Amino acid sequence: MTAPLLSVRNVSVSFGGVKVLDGVNLDVQPGEIRGLIGPNGAGKTTMLNVISGIHAPNIGDILLDGVSIVGRKPNEIARLGLGRTFQTSQLFRGMTVLENLMTGLHHRTSAGLVAAAFNLRGYREEEEAAEEEARLALEFVGMSAFADRPGSALSFGQQRVIEIARTLIGAPKVVLLDEPAVGLSLNRLAEFDTLLRRIRDEKGVTLILIEHVIRLVMDVCDQVTVLSSGRQIAEGPPDAVRNDSQVIEAYLGKELRARHSAS
């Protein structure tokens, strides 16, 4: 087994005395698509927030490609190669789709205030390259036609796809997706499967996704981690996790488990 690309080690987080994450471990290999599932309030989003630096863990360590990222600010962690999307749409509504994508290139470009204000050559070249790259990224997700639409004019599903493209353009090693399939119609869901695989295969990006659409998780994830009440209760390939009694209990409650095992 190779060294994990992302490694969460014994991480605990509490807010005002309530333990939201309790000694969670997670090792994600390069090129993996990892599913993170669990009932509401299990701590899934907190997990993503801790990895991306929005919350600091009370104890534990998180390594991205061998470098500890605990205590760093979210923008620094982004620079180190971690991208993410959010549960609700966070598209920049005041910019066009193309400009949203160009913003995704922020940390890979470097022009300063003076270069930009005086329109210096190095800056102009950087901008041209950025625009080119943004157009390619739009092509990748099949949304070139939307380049000049304002962010606020897209459907919810389209916004999600653009947000993913905006993260990818920053050339991250790992991308965290928080319920990316919310708001997608059933027939779009199949396309979405393909998109996730293409991201992994063509861009070489490792993915971790929180998802309630179980079908999507079962179809695309290599490994699934199940959280319940801040603890990790199961981990393994989708099929194994699906039949794990603890997982069924966490989702359905004890009573149902009793019935499940009786049948």
Next chain:
Amino acid sequence: MTLFGRRNVLMVLALTAAIAPSFVNDYYLFVANTILIYVLLSIGLNILLGYTGQLAFANAAMFGIGAYATGLLQVRVGWPFWLAFPSGALIATAVGLAISLPALRLRGLYLAVSTLAFAQFTQWVFLNWESVTYGAGGFKTPPISFAPLPVSKQAGLYYLTLILVVVLYVLAQNAVRSRIGRAFIAVRDSEIAAQSLGVDLLRYKALAFGISGFYAGVAGGLYSALLNFVSPEGYDLFQMVLQKAMVVVGGLGSIVGSLLGAGAIITALEALRTVKGLQEIAFGAILLGFILFMPNGIIGALKAKVRGWEEPVHRSRRRNSPPGPAAVTTPRSEVRP
């Protein structure tokens, strides 16, 4: 193709402004100079409030600091205007950056109250630190001279202001359509997403505070020279609401909107000069009315009706595709000067 587009209109405006001194009287020249100074103020405020979304109330104070520093360096230290003026602008920038430091940790309403407190504190210093600021009565600044150049003081100051406005307008316009402007908008639209894309919130908020401090400082120095007088009154709450009204009327998040807003509000102010009691009602109502009925300001209406006023925040080489449905469905006959 875009006869009444932004570029052409601005060219005509700039040319008109350039030849104005030869055919208007001193009063109109004074009003024109005031408008130009407010263009600087409202560009600075728009970068902070409209682009970066920071609800700060310290702009009138920055304006005052620029004016006081420029004036006091001449009167108390004996520096010439040409040294005092840039120093005043830099002091305002430095103060802008300094207040941004604690303000950076604060969001929304907390930022509002801390900057409001700072503005009141500044006003109090102007009023009470009499041994330096001359207190409530204010002080006269020495008249500036454009000695070797064959221009009067009024015309000289007007041209100085005009040149600075053109230069600072272009610089601001360039800056906001770059990755820096996009980072500002990203901070405004979603701090959390901006951070996740590698945008350093503190750095860009501080930058926006610094830029708006600089523009306000330059405006303050010019204003002290225009009036030949500095007193606390000019930099109070009415000043604050005036600048906010300009930005809203012109259009939040638009550099050219700042220009239009400043022009519209100062013109209205002059028109209402005779009915002073109603000024407050008028400005309050204008601010409220625009927020309620025209939240995108004058520029929003222009963008919808006239081609060539779009302000993309990138410099596209290809303009092949029509920017949006509005531009396609707008018949040419609707284009008005």
Next chain:
Amino acid sequence: MILLTYLLLSGLTTGSLYALIALGIVVVNKSTGVINFAHGELFMFSGLLAWTLHVQLGVSYLPSLAIAVVLGFALGVATNLIAFRPIKNADVVSLVLATIGLAFVVRGAARVIWGGKGDYLSFPPITSPDPISFGEIMVIPQQIAVLAGAIVIMLVFAAFFRLTRAGKMMQAAADNAKASKLVGIRVDRIYMLSFGTGAAIAAAAAVLMAPLTLLYPDMGFSFFIKGFAAAVLGGLTSLPGAVLGGFCIGVIEALAGGYINSSFMEVSAFIVIMFVLVVRPTGLLGLKGMRRI
């Protein structure tokens, strides 16, 4: 010692007024999430309305107070209908700017009705103007009346919030707007009620204060900003925090004015606020556990 007692008393008196203004600000913020920047102007306008009732029309003090409170409530409702409801889903910048616009309209209207800059209107004292002495300490009865009146208003308000249906609904809406919508509380009505209640408290404060000082169109903003500071000190969403913050600001001002220099009175509150926000960006009582009253 006598100076200290005197300063404390006058600080508490002014502080009780700041506390009432802060309460109004917090009531609105708690349910709507915005600050009504016209709050000070509603305070000023209600005070001047009471002046017209009491001084010009000869209505006696307590009925004037009652009518002013009702009119204040109406002004608050009007603020809600004009400057909040039509844009309630807009961003906080627009919401705040709308109330600032309204504030200037109200202030200008007050100037047109009650005189220009520098016109101060006085309210006749309702108690004997002669100081009473407790041992060595001299007390102006009007101060005691203000302090007592303010405490009564706070108690009435607390009872309203805890015991009445409207108060309970406001509390529920403040805690969770979405859930209260689900259980059938009409949130728009709650917003209206909050604006009205906030302004009514401000009106009561204005009439309470009137016999102690002078009324003038520019007083609104300076009281608003002290009240805002007090509310922030208390964490912006805590009602007891607002009261505590108000008293703190009043006492600090009085002590700074008495012991340092009278000119420091005006500015001390702002220095404290800047300092507190740097050290504790969410106010002194801005903790989750302090949200309920």
